[in-house]
Amino acid sequence: MSRQTNDGYYEAHWPRSERQQRARPLAPRLASLQGKTVAQLWDQLFKGDVVFELLEEALKARFPDVKFVSWREFGSTHGGEEKAALAALPGRFRELGVDAVISGMAC
Amino acid sequence: MLRASAVCEAAGYPTSSLTCEGFLRQAAATSVGLGMPNIPVALVPGHIGNKSEDELRRDILEVTAQKVIENLTLAPAAQAGQAEPAPRDIVVRGGFGEVNRYFYAHEFSDGLPIVPPTREAIGAFLAFTERDSDESLGVLLPDRRAATVWSIAVNGVMAGCRPEYMPVLVALIEAMCDPEYGVEHSGNTPGGDTLIILNGPLIKELGFNYTQGALRDGFLPNTSIGRFWRLYLRNVAGFLPHKTDKATYGNTWRVVLAENEDVLARIGWEPTSVEMGFAAGDNTVTIARYTGGGSLSSVSGSTPEQMLPYLADSVQKFNNWQITFTTSHGNGTLRPLVVVSPIIAETIAKAGWKKSDVKKYLYEHARIPAWEFERQLHEWNIRGVWDLKDDVTAGRIPKAFYESDDPNRMVPIVWEPGDFMIAVAGDPLRNNAYVFAHNGFLGYPVGKKIQLPKDWQRLLAGRQ
Numbered sequence: 001m002s003r004q005t006n007d008g009y010y011e012a013h014w015p016r017s018e019r020q021q022r023a024r025p026l027a028p029r030l031a032s033l034q035g036k037t038v039a040q041l042w043d044q045l046f047k048g049d050v051v052f053e054l055l056e057e058a059l060k061a062r063f064p065d066v067k068f069v070s071w072r073e074f075g076s077t078h079g080g081e082e083k084a085a086l087a088a089l090p091g092r093f094r095e096l097g098v099d100a101v102i103s104g105m106a107c
Numbered sequence: 108m109l110r111a112s113a114v115c116e117a118a119g120y121p122t123s124s125l126t127c128e129g130f131l132r133q134a135a136a137t138s139v140g141l142g143m144p145n146i147p148v149a150l151v152p153g154h155i156g157n158k159s160e161d162e163l164r165r166d167i168l169e170v171t172a173q174k175v176i177e178n179l180t181l182a183p184a185a186q187a188g189q190a191e192p193a194p195r196d197i198v199v200r201g202g203f204g205e206v207n208r209y210f211y212a213h214e215f216s217d218g219l220p221i222v223p224p225t226r227e228a229i230g231a232f233l234a235f236t237e238r239d240s241d242e243s244l245g246v247l248l249p250d251r252r253a254a255t256v257w258s259i260a261v262n263g264v265m266a267g268c269r270p271e272y273m274p275v276l277v278a279l280i281e282a283m284c285d286p287e288y289g290v291e292h293s294g295n296t297p298g299g300d301t302l303i304i305l306n307g308p309l310i311k312e313l314g315f316n317y318t319q320g321a322l323r324d325g326f327l328p329n330t331s332i333g334r335f336w337r338l339y340l341r342n343v344a345g346f347l348p349h350k351t352d353k354a355t356y357g358n359t360w361r362v363v364l365a366e367n368e369d370v371l372a373r374i375g376w377e378p379t380s381v382e383m384g385f386a387a388g389d390n391t392v393t394i395a396r397y398t399g400g401g402s403l404s405s406v407s408g409s410t411p412e413q414m415l416p417y418l419a420d421s422v423q424k425f426n427n428w429q430i431t432f433t434t435s436h437g438n439g440t441l442r443p444l445v446v447v448s449p450i451i452a453e454t455i456a457k458a459g460w461k462k463s464d465v466k467k468y469l470y471e472h473a474r475i476p477a478w479e480f481e482r483q484l485h486e487w488n489i490r491g492v493w494d495l496k497d498d499v500t501a502g503r504i505p506k507a508f509y510e511s512d513d514p515n516r517m518v519p520i521v522w523e524p525g526d527f528m529i530a531v532a533g534d535p536l537r538n539n540a541y542v543f544a545h546n547g548f549l550g551y552p553v554g555k556k557i558q559l560p561k562d563w564q565r566l567l568a569g570r571q
Contacts, residue, residue, distance in 0.1 A: 032180060
């Protein structure tokens with residue numbers, strides 16, 4: 001019985017292409033949330049309104065002077081107008097004195 | 108959500124991204140494409156949609172809140188990038204089985220055998236385009252890789268396409284790169300799949316099926332080009348199941364739908380390509396992403412008035428939760444597609460009705476009571492802070508959605524008649540139809556003209 005196979009011989013190229021995004025640094029972290037202003041960003045899906053209320057309660061218990069800017073200030077961060085909504089964020093943060101951001105919901 | 112966080116981090120604001128347990132791997136993979144592989148996330152245990160108030164409260168207070176504090180105050184450890192081959196590297200040498208085992212093990216294939224992308228096979232595809240093989244047609248999320256002509260040829264070979272399909276493949280990736288389509292949403296949980304509609308003389312030149320068995324595998328161009336689309340999403344855009352492709356339930360790729368242009372010409376209805384803004388006779392691809400739908404058996408009757416109630420009823424029923432895209436959240440991007448068989452189109456057209464008449468009928472009759480529209484999204488789905496009155500009062504959606512306080516008023520499921528799309532294909536002598544439930548801005552319809560090389564006929568003759 002022949003043991004020869006006809007599996008052929010191939011030199012196959014990589015099917016992906018080069019990533020165009022190089023690693024970028026994250027923003028500096030805060031020393032504490034005490035006295036800081038935290039913006040809430042929400043895609044208006046998956047009970048984020050309830051989650052942000054609970055987070056406010058928990059964070060204020062630890063940092064009594066922490067302040068929040070409601071998700072209502074920014075509109076949805078996901079939807080038909082996502083690109084425009086995200087582009088406007090840095091400017092709005094400056095106007096509102098934001099120091100940090102909580103963004104939801106990935107569900 | 109991570110895209111929003113990345114914008115904030117780049118602008119100098121530390122973030123914490125609230126992430127349900129099942130999405131941690133997606134977040135990890137997506138963050139690499141965003142250039143921030145160490146962007147911090149705060150775990151939300153389980154899935155938020157199925158927790159009682161007490162369970163949610165406990166999880167947020169006892170688990171998520173602490174992670175949020177850490178995310179905003181402690182610098183995450185840096186993550187080293189992973190070395191990758193260069194774009195034209197040979198990654199495996201060996202027999203057919205060995206190549207396929209390697210490609211499957213490295214998540215390059217869909218589980219079926221691929222045709223090994225050798226230099227010779229890739230070159231045959233590149234001969235069917237005048238574009239430079241290094242040219243990039245765009246950058247695709249979530250991996251943020253360059254959509255090069257070379258990579259199109261490689262994945263075309265793998266999918267089992269013939270080299271002469273290359274102009275179609277290039278047009279498809281141009282469409283995939285179009286921001287209006289929204290390829291970055293291709294891994295969302297409802298698991299939508301793209302449908303490719305083909306128009307023009309290429310349908311016959313390349314032997315696409317457009318009659319009985321439309322949307323069925325078994326026809327080389329229809330099937331292999333559909334497979335190419337999925338492979339390209341996997342290998343270049345970067346949508347991988349269990350990572351960035353979060354389809355709860357997916358489908359195998361959709362085979363290409365080629366329209367029956369003979370029938371369209373006979374009844375005087377414009378093909379989809381013309382509705383997308385191209386000239387009659389242009390070779391075009393139109394893509395859109397659909398999350399569901401189904402067939403309608405036996406659309407009976409000899410007049411539009413007898414046939415269209417069944418179509419309108421089915422369009423409304425198949426586009427169920429998808430009406431979220433009709434609200435301000437979706438900015439009115441719902442575009443349901445109805446594919447009718449030739450005999451249905453011919454019977455409707457015989458009464459003098461144009462496509463636009465059918466769309467107007469669907470707009471006026473594919474409606475649901477306002478209370479049902481709101482219950483679907485407000486109570487059953489995921490949009491608890493929304494209602495029609497607010498959207499209309501704020502001028503975010505058309506007035507047709509709130510003309511009175513009567514909860515039984517009938518409201519449309521799209522913003523205007525032209526939002527409906529109608530294509531003609533399938534068994535010429537069977538009165539069936541197919542409704543596609545559209546995925547809104549997460550796969551909005553986009554059309555592209557297929558550019559043929561100057562010596563197309565000679566090249567094609569050489570292949571045949």
